[in-house]
Amino acid sequence: GKENAYxxxxxxxxxxxxLAAVGFYATGQDTEYEVYTVTDVEGSVQFGRRILAASGTLKNAGFYTIDFRKPVELPDGKKFAVIVSINTPGSVHPVAIEYNSPDKNLRVDLSDGEGYISFKGTSWERVEEEQKCNVCLKAYTRKTEDTENEG
Structure with missing residues (x-):
């Protein structure tokens, strides 16, 4: 119900x-965003350790891929988090989500994600459990340049 959220x-x-880039939707015009990362994370308790990776303004609504100026090194096999602070003027739903819609006969797999929403970035709600939805947020990784090919 507000124009800003995490x-x-x-x-x-x-x-x-x-981690080289992230992708998410701007649900309206002139959306301001900040993208943060946290490495070696076990849950939302560690979200306070977030480090700013990118920020800007998106002129139009739509899906955007945000490239990082400097990629984030990821420890092998460890969990990491991407956090987005978003402000969409005039919006009451600034965060794009997907959910099961019986009236449109749409089914969404809620078992494969670990998504969270917060109004202020301090107290987090697990969306699959609390809201029965997924946040629309993608993380784009690539092999590091110093990784040797086996074979």
Missing amino acids: FANIYTAGEGEE
């Missing part, structure tokens, strides 16, 4: 990966 997702890194 949303996050926890992912598990593969071997020799770095």
